[in-house]
Amino acid sequence: MRKHPRRFSRIIQQGLIYSLLLAMTILGLGGVGFWVIDPQIQTLSDGLWLAFTTAATVGFGDLVPSTHASRAFSVVVVLLGLAVLSLVTASLSAIFVEKEVEAEDRQIEKDLMHEIRQLRREVADLRQEIKARDSQTPH
Numbered sequence: 207m208r209k210h211p212r213r214f215s216r217i218i219q220q221g222l223i224y225s226l227l228l229a230m231t232i233l234g235l236g237g238v239g240f241w242v243i244d245p246q247i248q249t250l251s252d253g254l255w256l257a258f259t260t261a262a263t264v265g266f267g268d269l270v271p272s273t274h275a276s277r278a279f280s281v282v283v284v285l286l287g288l289a290v291l292s293l294v295t296a297s298l299s300a301i302f303v304e305k306e307v308e309a310e311d312r313q314i315e316k317d318l319m320h321e322i323r324q325l326r327r328e329v330a331d332l333r334q335e336i337k338a339r340d341s342q343t344p345h
Contacts, residue, residue: 232290240279243273
């Protein structure tokens, strides 16, 4: 029934890709930021790990911000991380919901086509009955 279901699906999938890229960018920048700002963070991989655990609000405690600047930076990472990770979750959910809606739409379309075929048969039968009555009645 919808005109462009594939186009809509493609838009949703692109939204997921864009939100994943945005999340990776924010986590990457967060990792670099922690690595540069915090003297306790010795490697970039530690900075990335701290950025991920901070953004995801997991906070394992193996790495923690140790300066006031890195603590302030962690607030920014938490706020941005929550927003972006929520976008990723929403995009994934939209893909599953859209697939479910497509399946429902196909079933509705199938049921409607079945009903239309039945109605056409009934109309054809009624026309035949009318023709039969017309041919039997004297004019």
